[in-house]
Amino acid sequence: MRNRLIMSMLTGLSGATLLAGALLGAGPAQAADVPAEFGTDWHDPVTAAPPVPRPDTESCQVTLAEAKFRDFTPYRGTYTPPDGCGESWSRVVLRLDGKVKGRQYDRLGHLQVGGVEILRTSTPQPSPDGIEWSVEKDVTRYSDTFRRAQEVEMLIGNVVDDTYTGVIDVKTTLTFYAAGRPTGAPTSDRVLTSDRVRTPDRVLTLTDGTTLTTPRNSERIVAEVYATGSGGGCEEYWYLTVPSIAPYSCRADDGPYREVQLRVDGRLAGIATPFPTVWTGGWSNPFLWYVVPGPRAFDIKPITYDLTPFAGLLNDGRPHRIEVSVTGVPEGRPGWGAPVNVLVWQDERRAHVPGALTGHREGVPANSSTYTPRSEKEEHRVDTEAAHRLTVSGYVETSHGRVTTTVSRALAHASAHRWTDEETTDALDAEWTDTEAVTVSGQGPARTTRTHRTYTMDGTTTLGAADRLRTVLTLGDRAVAVTTRDGRRTAWSRLDDTYTGDATYTVNVPRDERRAVGTTRERYRLSGSEAGASGCHDRTLTTVQGVLVEDRLRCRGA
Numbered sequence: 001m002r003n004r005l006i007m008s009m010l011t012g013l014s015g016a017t018l019l020a021g022a023l024l025g026a027g028p029a030q031a032a033d034v035p036a037e038f039g040t041d042w043h044d045p046v047t048a049a050p051p052v053p054r055p056d057t058e059s060c061q062v063t064l065a066e067a068k069f070r071d072f073t074p075y076r077g078t079y080t081p082p083d084g085c086g087e088s089w090s091r092v093v094l095r096l097d098g099k100v101k102g103r104q105y106d107r108l109g110h111l112q113v114g115g116v117e118i119l120r121t122s123t124p125q126p127s128p129d130g131i132e133w134s135v136e137k138d139v140t141r142y143s144d145t146f147r148r149a150q151e152v153e154m155l156i157g158n159v160v161d162d163t164y165t166g167v168i169d170v171k172t173t174l175t176f177y178a179a180g181r182p183t184g185a186p187t188s189d190r191v192l193t194s195d196r197v198r199t200p201d202r203v204l205t206l207t208d209g210t211t212l213t214t215p216r217n218s219e220r221i222v223a224e225v226y227a228t229g230s231g232g233g234c235e236e237y238w239y240l241t242v243p244s245i246a247p248y249s250c251r252a253d254d255g256p257y258r259e260v261q262l263r264v265d266g267r268l269a270g271i272a273t274p275f276p277t278v279w280t281g282g283w284s285n286p287f288l289w290y291v292v293p294g295p296r297a298f299d300i301k302p303i304t305y306d307l308t309p310f311a312g313l314l315n316d317g318r319p320h321r322i323e324v325s326v327t328g329v330p331e332g333r334p335g336w337g338a339p340v341n342v343l344v345w346q347d348e349r350r351a352h353v354p355g356a357l358t359g360h361r362e363g364v365p366a367n368s369s370t371y372t373p374r375s376e377k378e379e380h381r382v383d384t385e386a387a388h389r390l391t392v393s394g395y396v397e398t399s400h401g402r403v404t405t406t407v408s409r410a411l412a413h414a415s416a417h418r419w420t421d422e423e424t425t426d427a428l429d430a431e432w433t434d435t436e437a438v439t440v441s442g443q444g445p446a447r448t449t450r451t452h453r454t455y456t457m458d459g460t461t462t463l464g465a466a467d468r469l470r471t472v473l474t475l476g477d478r479a480v481a482v483t484t485r486d487g488r489r490t491a492w493s494r495l496d497d498t499y500t501g502d503a504t505y506t507v508n509v510p511r512d513e514r515r516a517v518g519t520t521r522e523r524y525r526l527s528g529s530e531a532g533a534s535g536c537h538d539r540t541l542t543t544v545q546g547v548l549v550e551d552r553l554r555c556r557g558a
Helices: 003-009 140-146 234-240 308-314
Strands: 016-020 059-069 075-079 089-101 109-113 116-122 131-138 150-156 166-176 191-193 194-198 202-205 216-225 259-264 268-271 303-306 320-327 340-346 353-360 366-370 379-400 401-419 423-441 443-464 466-484 488-505 517-526 536-544 547-555
Touching: 003 308, 059 075, 059 109, 059 150, 089 140, 109 140, 116 131, 116 140, 140 202, 150 166, 202 259, 216 259, 216 308, 216 320, 216 379, 234 423, 268 303, 268 401, 308 379, 308 401, 308 488, 320 340, 340 488
Parallel strands: none
Antiparallel strands: 016 131, 059 166, 075 150, 089 131, 089 166, 109 116, 109 150, 191 194, 202 340, 216 303, 216 340, 259 268, 259 320, 353 379, 366 379, 379 401, 401 423, 423 443, 443 466, 466 488, 488 517, 517 536, 536 547
């Protein structure tokens, strides 16, 4: 996308399962109900992701925040734990209900309780007639935070003036389900102790943004990093940046490769691939996202780092330095946020759990971006390949014996970026992989969880005759996770969330003269241990000109 295309649509942004209120009402429209072009109203935003499962137990609800965001003034309030549901819950569900009308960009938002970030989200762009949407998220893993009165802060930074008229009106609640038959938290937040699943005992934040002091009896430590490239500059489109020698509007000396690194006292402790989120103004074409957003656009999932190999070091009772950085970002360029939560599981039978880091092997990082200038037959092109590996091992001496944890992670990226002079055609075909293996031994047979994540982006934006801009784009969010114990599979899950879109409109004209058309489709497939009792969720949504024309549920998790 040439500079004037990118900068015209860049937003100050960023994204929990999204449920539209309208989804629960009327079904898909008939073909005769589809207009020839987008009008002044369209279906409320919706995704095909499954709802958060709820146990059949007594529940209590607490309102966290109610606010109308017009600027960058945060909402501040106080959270009080619920009465009548005890202090141990089988599930805690966060819900955000929002509405906005008029004209407005998508905006980045966060919600913190006691300094713990429990939601990072972005908003949909409204229709002139107005939209309503809801976001749900399982926040059971933050139960330790919810047991005490806490300060609440919420902000969806916004600008309201004569042009951008949309005031973002939101309400957020927590619903607590009393402990009954244990349902635990999502797989990535579980710890197995004597075959018992439990949520973290403590949820910590970093003092002064970089300092961590863990309980001395910590037996498992996991860091969450809500890493997002956003903010209306080139790092919102980090995957499109090119080396400085190439004639393109967004440049970075090291090209488009980004990696989120975490260090403990200066030593590399974790590496990860950031998810290439496309916000609801992304790729210069908001008509792609009015109803069906791209994967994770409304649910910015944190990157998780298993720091248990470092527990012996961290358990000495002293403060330690935790630093998060994003490689590949030019010095001084803004656009990345990386708030950190630390989840801790404790050994209740020991005051101090000693241990040591026993292994640390880092592969040589590889990152190559090759620029090929335009020729008579070919466009400008940058081909990028990158990779990095890290393996760390350590043990802790717990009340149930020595437990050794080994974490291995391998990242890889390959992309081909093509564009014309003036960037009137701009295309990217990219894939990122993030493969992780965590092996825990010492509690009977060794247990290994292997997770293979794949993110894909294949799209082209073209500015043609009569200033008609067309974007064709496919996005993929895929993951396969398998847990084995003594060589036998004990749990597994498979996710495939695929978005496709094709939208065209006229640029540089008033909103009511854009003559926009577009078709979008999302198919969200989840199977295995995380898909409920049925072991399957498979749902497809299709829209045409903002009208929901297909809502197909092939199987439903329960």
